[in-house]
Amino acid sequence: MTEQPKNNRISSGIAATVTTAAIAVAGVVGYFTINPPGTSDSPPPVVTSSPGSNQAQTPQGNEKTAQIYWLEENGTSFQLVPQPIEVQADINKPSEFLEAAFTGLLDGPTEGSGSSAIPKETKLLGIKAKGDEVRVNLSDDFQFGGGSAGMIGRVGQIVYTATALNTNA
Numbered sequence: 001m002t003e004q005p006k007n008n009r010i011s012s013g014i015a016a017t018v019t020t021a022a023i024a025v026a027g028v029v030g031y032f033t034i035n036p037p038g039t040s041d042s043p044p045p046v047v048t049s050s051p052g053s054n055q056a057q058t059p060q061g062n063e064k065t066a067q068i069y070w071l072e073e074n075g076t077s078f079q080l081v082p083q084p085i086e087v088q089a090d091i092n093k094p095s096e097f098l099e100a101a102f103t104g105l106l107d108g109p110t111e112g113s114g115s116s117a118i119p120k121e122t123k124l125l126g127i128k129a130k131g132d133e134v135r136v137n138l139s140d141d142f143q144f145g146g147g148s149a150g151m152i153g154r155v156g157q158i159v160y161t162a163t164a165l166n167t168n169a
Contacts, residue, residue: 066093066101067164070114072152078149080156081114082164092164096127102127102136105161117153119145127162134169136164143153 020050037048066089067082087100102124102143108116121141146154 014138015142019114064089064097066097066104067161068101068105069156069160069164070112071117072114078140080160082154083109084158091165093129094134097165098129098134098162099124099127099162101161102123105157116157117146117150118142118157119154123141129162129169132166132168134166136162 038044064087065084066087068079068085069080069082072080072081072098085101085104088103089097089100091164105116106118106122106124108118108120119141123139124137125139126135126137138158142154143151
């Protein structure tokens with residue numbers, strides 16, 4: 001019986017997967033290089049004022065306005081469109097505020113013509129905001145389904161929603 005020489009070649013499936021992942025990452029990086037978060041014309045979350053008052057008030061209650069981002073098709077491409085939503089959270093606690101905003105984002109659009117590229121099964125496992133840093137931990141379902149355009153759209157939704165409170169994050 002003769003011993004077969006070992007084959008140290010990488011399978012074509014693994015090479016294709018690594019190449020596809022590299023292209024997707026390059027596309028996302030390119031997209032956000034051209035369209036950095038915080039450069040949109042949408043305003044940051046606002047603190048509402050009471051009727052009859054022209055001055056913004058210091059946050060007193062727990063209901064605040066957050067911006068979440070949906071995808072809207074415009075012919076041959078899509079754009080990220082902000083939607084203000086009321087969230088029950090303290091704006092002085094960024095992690096709590098963003099967690100409430102992400103809950104609305106992951107629930108999906110409820111009104112208007114926007115859509116979401118984020119898979120419905122995606123769950124928020126944790127979020128931490130400290131200074132200019134935001135860390136979002138999502139379930140593995142986030143990475144499955146759709147093509148490269150869908151992945152760019154869903155990453156855009158996450159980044160723009162996470163940086164709506166602090167555009168320097």
